[in-house]
Amino acid sequence: LEWLLFKICVEEEKFEALFAALDSTDGGESGNGFNANHAFLMGTLSKCLTERPEEVSVSNSFALHVFNIQKHAAETLDFTCRGSSELPTGLPGIDVIGYSLVLLKDICAWEPSSSETEAPVDSLLQAEPSSLGTEPPVDSLLQAGLVKRLLKYLGELEPPSTIRKAMAKEQGDQQPAFATAKVCPYNGYRRDLVAVIANCLHGRKQVQDEVRQLNGIMLLLQQCVIDEGNAYLREWGLLAVKYLLEENEENQKEVSELQMQEPILTPEVAELGLRVEIDKKTGHPKLVNSS
Known part of the structure; x- marks a missing residue:
């Protein structure tokens, strides 16, 4: 039936x-x-x-x-x-x-x-x-289509739990910047958004370029973490980034040029009594004592 x-x-x-x-x-x-x-x-x-x-x-x-x-x-x-x-x-x-x-x-x-x-x-x-029924022009892919909309939904969500915890610990008593962000209405919502985007990226350079032009590269990189309530988010995030960079020199270059602008404290690094900072001379990240 x-x-x-x-x-x-x-x-x-x-x-x-x-x-x-x-x-x-x-x-x-x-x-x-x-x-x-x-x-x-x-x-x-x-x-x-x-x-x-x-x-x-x-x-x-x-x-x-x-x-x-x-x-x-x-x-x-x-x-x-x-x-x-x-x-x-x-x-x-x-x-x-x-x-x-x-x-x-x-x-x-x-x-x-x-x-x-x-x-x-x-x-x-x-x-x-x-x-419908016609071969889509490349220009239409950069308009209000599926990928653009899903990136919007993903960007409106609060960060994954791993990032939220690190930010909350860093900000202390201050109200986190994501306090008014949207939350996942069911367990797996964020993962499903990333999964659709990943499948759209596979073998489609025009979609790779669209994500870059919509400033979505960093957003997808942020999904490569463990998130409570979104099983396999990290795996789908890594797959999306793989497809995003595959045979796309522009995207590869943008990722290689990314630099952290402020100290980052993650739970894993914090347990070692360390934090990540930017070396002002080289512009590269380095580990320093958090005390």
């Missing part, structure tokens, strides 16, 4: 109509317009695509509909309450945004057959659905 539902939604392109029809059903609608039926549908489609990707032919229209749902959920969801569980959370709006990201992650990893000229991810990287 699940596979039949997936075929109807994805291959027969009935997803948009079915999702809209669920608006009128009694599914315990939340404040952002999503209900339990929406969450169930998204979860089922996500499960099928994850388990049987080789048997699926994903259309551009399906990919763009999922992206539109993700955007709507992100714009209406409350990001002030930190989630404490993985998907499904039982909260329709949160489950919808979570499953939409999982779907996008798998869609962006999907490779078209030799008979297809454009993968769904290429449509997602364009600015508007009106470009």
Whole structure:
């Protein structure tokens, strides 16, 4: 039954109509317009695509509909309450945004057959659905597409827990600068954002360049750490950075020229009674006693 539902939604392109029809059903609608039926549908489609990707032919229209749902959920969801569980959370709006990201992650990893000229991810990287069916121009990739939006969401979040702890210890009684930042609505939200970006970066120089032009390199580097509530964030962060730098001299140069502007104190270094500072003569980091 699940596979039949997936075929109807994805291959027969009935997803948009079915999702809209669920608006009128009694599914315990939340404040952002999503209900339990929406969450169930998204979860089922996500499960099928994850388990049987080789048997699926994903259309551009399906990919763009999922992206539109993700955007709507992100714009209406409350990001002030930190989630404490993985998907499904039982909260329709949160489950919808979570499953939409999982779907996008798998869609962006999907490779078209030799008979297809454009993968769904290429449509997602364009600015508007009106470009469906045409080869996207390079300029459109630098407009308001998937990567730009996900970098925005990632940048609005508080830093990963490893960085937060180091900053809080350094600032002492002062209120941390990230006190008003958004938090992850479910365990794994940050990881899922990074995973989608990583899959978009793979083998696509135009996306590598877009991330650099959007000042996203440092943001992705900050995801290469352990984060409470986001299992495997470090692994996805490292993969994203690998794809970001792969055969891209401009990005490699920018990373090589990065210099720390102020002392950095991490829990691991602090335990040794040390901290990282910049040598004023060489401009390179060095370890010094923290006492």
